[in-house]
Amino acid sequence: MLSIVVEHIFLLVIVTLISVLQNAFFATKVEREGKEHNNKTAFERVSCANRNCMDSYPTFLAVMWCAGLCLNQAPAAFAGIIYLVARQKYFVGYMGQTSQSTPGFLFGKRVLAFLILMCIVGIFNFLLVRYFGNDYKDTMETITNAASALLLIP
């Protein structure tokens, strides 16, 4: 039974693994800065960047998995990768700065909005199938696959 399930989620699992490795990278950075002790502001900065990333991490995971389960895993995993890249950029940008011009508390808003949209479309489609018998799922998946490419535009 489970191998059927794995077929539908393995891309999501891979993205989750990458995000976990990224978390470990962030935590290592924070730990190393904390041990040095000679640069208080740098530790503050890294710690703050890490906390912002961690605060939005469960939200990201929940939305990505919901989108992947409700509609299709491929665009959800792709959007997840884009999100991870945005997070990496955010973390590195936060670390390197000397001025406090932080790039904002939130990041990757567009990706999250896209994933939320995917969830809504998936549930809406499911309700349509259940109560009206129409099935636009294939059409939806094609559109979503095409739309996910738009996320690459900066």
Next chain:
Amino acid sequence: MLSIVVEHIFLLVIVTLISVLQNAFFATKVEREGKEHNNKTAFERVSCANRNCMDSYPTFLAVMWCAGLCLNQAPAAFAGIIYLVARQKYFVGYMGQTSQSTPGFLFGKRVLAFLILMCIVGIFNFLLVRYFGNDYKDTMETITNAASALLLIP
């Protein structure tokens, strides 16, 4: 295959989506307060409220999904909605206060306790079915549906 799965989780997905939107609302509040700079205590307060909410967010998600998968999604999603209302009240109450009489670190304890109870009942029932062949699942679901209405009592 997945459309069968979606039938059993779509209410949970909807509640998850609502909670994500609420998170975004909280984060926006924090960002706006952080930009104003003229009110330090207000920012402290909002930031603290946001962190408390975010700290318990993964716990809530995990319990709600487990309860929904193990027993039945309808009462789990209903309890989730109640939890989100309690969180909203907590956040707004934390923000508006001038004195530090915070309503406690934890909130929605009753809802979480109810969801944990649902999980335990679901697993217990599954083990009963597996090893003894009894199936009280229908009875349990009816009782849980009725019991979830008790959560409305403040």
Next chain:
Amino acid sequence: MLSIVVEHIFLLVIVTLISVLQNAFFATKVEREGKEHNNKTAFERVSCANRNCMDSYPTFLAVMWCAGLCLNQAPAAFAGIIYLVARQKYFVGYMGQTSQSTPGFLFGKRVLAFLILMCIVGIFNFLLVRYFGNDYKDTMETITNAASALLLIP
């Protein structure tokens, strides 16, 4: 349908429940210290320990569930239990200390690495089955079950 699913995840659900109860225990500790007010450093310490635990909680949950779904739930749940014990030790150790010789930002690295390895093996095996038709899953599960006992070595 769902009872088939529950059969494959009930150990994971039990571990998740235990972790939730542990979270509640940590939060209660923090709340009690916060109410006493006469010991500022103790509150700082407990709060910091709690935050470190909470920061890595979503990561742990994600990895455990992925490993449980991709390969087998028994070793994943066992590793989860080991992780919870490590976390308990970390929290208690953090609380009782008078000096700031914290046992590091990360804990349970070995358990997380084992779970990540399980995920990778599971996905790799799935891809092998899909594209080459081999199925080493039974072998893998036996090896993983045996390897999970190695986690007990301190």
